[in-house]
Amino acid sequence: MPTSKDLQRLLRADRFCVKYSQRFDLSVNSNFAYIMLNVTPINLEIDYRKLLMLGQLCRLPSDQLAKKVFVNRLIRFVNLDRQFRGFVPDIYRILQKYGLLDYLDRFLTTGCFVSKTKWKRVLRQCINLSWRVVILHELNSTLDDKGYNAISIEDCISLWQKKESDPSLSRHWPPY
Numbered sequence: 001m002p003t004s005k006d007l008q009r010l011l012r013a014d015r016f017c018v019k020y021s022q023r024f025d026l027s028v029n030s031n032f033a034y035i036m037l038n039v040t041p042i043n044l045e046i047d048y049r050k051l052l053m054l055g056q057l058c059r060l061p062s063d064q065l066a067k068k069v070f071v072n073r074l075i076r077f078v079n080l081d082r083q084f085r086g087f088v089p090d091i092y093r094i095l096q097k098y099g100l101l102d103y104l105d106r107f108l109t110t111g112c113f114v115s116k117t118k119w120k121r122v123l124r125q126c127i128n129l130s131w132r133v134v135i136l137h138e139l140n141s142t143l144d145d146k147g148y149n150a151i152s153i154e155d156c157i158s159l160w161q162k163k164e165s166d167p168s169l170s171r172h173w174p175p176y
Contacts (some may be wrong), residue, residue, distance in 0.1 A: 058113035
């Protein structure tokens with residue numbers, strides 16, 4: 001199991017790569033760099049993959065050993081045998097973070113889980129929405145502190161397209 005120090009190193013490397021690939025200075029706001037590439041940070045991709053695995057476990061046939069072990073640990077966790085490490089506490093924390101605990105509750109009461117395609121759609125929507133809300137708030141507060149007007153995701157993509165069509169803008173990039 002990776003430690004928080006390992007995750008911090010991974011996030012630092014991810015931020016560096018996102019900035020380097022666009023030839024940004026390392027002092028550029030990381031969220032701005034992510035928006036310009038239209039990608040999410042790697043920690044959100046990890047959350048997405050863990051939640052995909054949750055869906056796979058929940059949809060397994062009941063006679064599979066992996067599902068039996070998972071359900072046993074899940075029920076123990078929900079019944080206040082709160083272990084602090086492992087897949088189940090991690091999944092529970094991630095579901096809380098994105099407001100998706102209803103899906104787990106429904107699984108525990110009915111034994112049914114949503115289809116693979118619906119689950120993927122829900123995950124992408126929730127994760128992307130929560131990330132975009134956070135970064136827009138951070139970017140707009142940074143821009144406001146420096147006297148710039150507020151921006152939207154569409155504004156950033158438009159700026160990127162202008163930068164691509166006019167290489168002379170790269171010397172003055174980003175605009176703050």
